[in-house]
Amino acid sequence: MPRKERLNDVDYKEMGRRVKKARKEKGFELSKDFAETIGYEAKTYSSLESGSVPWSLDFAIILHRTLDIDYDYLLTGVVGGDSEGQRCREIVDRILVEGTERDEEGLYKLLSEYERLLFRNNDKN
Secondary structure: OOOOOOOOOOOHHHHHHHHHHHHHHOOOOOHHHHHHHHOOOHHHHHHHHHOOOOOOHHHHHHHHHHHOOOHHHHHHOOOOOOHHHHHHHHHHHHHHHHOOHHHHHHHHHHHHHHHHHHHHHHHHO
């Protein structure tokens, strides 16, 4: 079985701090209440928000949708970005909102391949 790789420069703890701030701004003072809202066990959500475990794409999408948090901000702490990046985000959002299940499956495959390439390039550096 191939080993599961992850990007070395992903700061899950910092991402969790941004999520905690956004969660509280949306009125979810307690993480257990937010966890219940998004269908996660409190302990699992706590591990994700604290940065103890890596996130899945599904988790990032749930946070984006529920907290109305920008993907760039969620992942990097930077609000907005270049116009090409903005266009890509708009396409992804439109597929997730308006697309069919087949569209979403294609998007997940595309993002998985992109992630694989990032891992490979990260290993070379």
